Amino acid sequence: MANSEGQRMEDSIDRQVAVWAKELDWMDPVKEQIVARLAVLGRYLQQTRRDALDSGGLAHGQFKILLMLRRQGPPYETGPSHLADLLGLTRGALSARLGPLEDAGLIVRTHERGDRRRVRVRLTDAGRTAFERHAASEEAGESALLSALSAAERETLADLLRTLVLAAQTGPDGTAPAPPAPRRSRSAGR
Template sequence: MTERDDVDAIVEQWRRERPGMRPEPMAVFGRIYRLARLVGDEQEKVYAGWGLSRGEFDVLAALRRAGPPYTLAPKALAAGLMLTSGGMTGRLDRLERAELVRRAPDPADRRGLQVTLTDAGRRAVEEAADAGLAVQRRLLDGLPAPDQARLADLLRALLAAAEPRP
């Protein structure tokens, strides 16, 4: 068992102040929120080494994961990253200025565009991904491998229960 933390204190304060409240979910989600913030801040620092924000890294990573020729339509990128078209345009503008992506007309759709990862973009995202994974591995090293797998399973189940069903 690990030491008590700030989240335990918050839950206990609620129990004391509102005995009928049942604040147990705060013990889970308070830690998820704090972990997301801490890991996100660490990732942001890592990606800055390549001149990238987390959001820009996400665009490059989506293109890289698409496989050769590392090309997607802006709409597909926006949908996959849960962004508005305006949010995607801003990211693509910055990435194109940095010569990490290239936008070109879609040969299959005269009204459409394609976004392609450049060689420099592929190198940057691969290096940044490796560095970001090193941070995540370091943070997970505090848990034995079976606990890491169990945590991943539990979070998958929680996410599935929380996501809206089509």
């Protein structure tokens, strides 16, 4: 990016890399600039998401449940096992997270007709509203950041990042790695 006189503007990463380039002659300064800037942007986006969650009164794990149910499409419901798999959680960890959402009226758990053993988790109208409010708040923070780029620059950046994501999601042999195993909840084992 250039300032009004056409001079290239520097950011904190330029200054850090200039120092390290003098100290580490083997370092690729362009690679370092890319990786460091991705890290800064990742932290920025995490903070805007935390701020949006804080303002909406949702914990990150609660929002993820609402998000996954919303992704299912109408009627915004699925079975607990499928939901746990989507979230990478154990069934017990998911059950512990569903309780507060149900108490808040954001989800309901119902039994399937004819088989009371089969449970469905469904997003309520209040849950859809909470999800939409949070998503709009998150959207505003992301849009503010990307407003520094033109539409064409955003498309170019999206294409370049896609290439990197595909490289990260593909194993050395060109195949997709196995999906991660469900994580244990922090409360497990206590």
